[in-house]
Amino acid sequence: MxxxxxxxxxxxxxxxxxxxxxxxxxxxxxxxxxxxxxxxxxxxxxxxxxxxxxxxxxxxxxxxxxxxxxxxxxxxxxxxxxEALLVWQAQTAALLRRLPGRKILLSNGPQHYVEGVLRKMRVRRHFAGVYGVERLDLQPKPHPQSFRTVLRREGLDPAHCIMVEDSLPNLKAAKRLGMRTVWLSRSARRPAYVDVRVRQLRELLRLGLH
Structure with missing residues (x-):
């Protein structure tokens, strides 16, 4: 699966x-x-x-x-x-297209901002669901309820989900709910609740998690 x-x-x-x-x-x-x-x-x-x-x-x-x-x-x-201040890797759209599996966006930012950033990056079409903080009932990560809201609305089993984040508290919360976790960081350490640490998003394609 x-x-x-x-x-x-x-x-x-x-x-x-x-x-x-x-x-x-x-x-x-x-x-x-x-x-x-x-x-x-x-x-x-x-x-x-x-x-x-x-x-x-x-x-x-x-x-x-x-x-x-x-x-x-x-x-x-x-x-x-x-919009004029956004900085991102040009290959992000290609990465999302090649990565097998469904994609959900979960952010503490407001919905208009999240949607606007994705459109500017031209990656909105790669996400089956997009959740800004209003769609989380204003309950931001790392509160477990923010994750549960997405899991419930999308009909997801946390055991089949992989959370990709730069924030350790958010990954810790996701791990407690049963998700696999990927930490985007250049740190040399890896806490026990982080399954995989990557330095760049493109490394997701060769992790073997899918």
């Missing part, structure tokens, strides 16, 4: 840390400054604290400040600006 590949988006399919993440972080900081009436230093510290505490800045803003998700997600992920 061919596996179902569940891919992360940011820093997995494209290099978000180069320019996209810094821009989103600036937009989040500005949003917090406007809506909470605090200075840049305090807003930056709060953004980082909520990201560490909840896995997503939005969760902290919802819980402690009553911020509505839609306004935050739209304001902080302006695709007209972010």
């Amino acid at each position: 061919k596996p179902t590949w569940i891919f992360d988006l940011d820093d997995t399919l494209h290099h978000a840390s180069v320019a996209v993440f810094p821009h989103i972080n600036r937009m989040m900081t500005e949003f917090i400054m406007r809506h909470l009436g605090i200075n840049e230093e305090s807003a930056t510290a709060l953004r980082q604290h909520y990201w560490r505490e909840y896995g997503a800045t939005l969760k902290g803003l919802q819980r402690h400040h009553g911020i509505t998700p839609q306004a935050f997600l739209q304001d902080t992920h302006p695709m007209a600006e972010l």
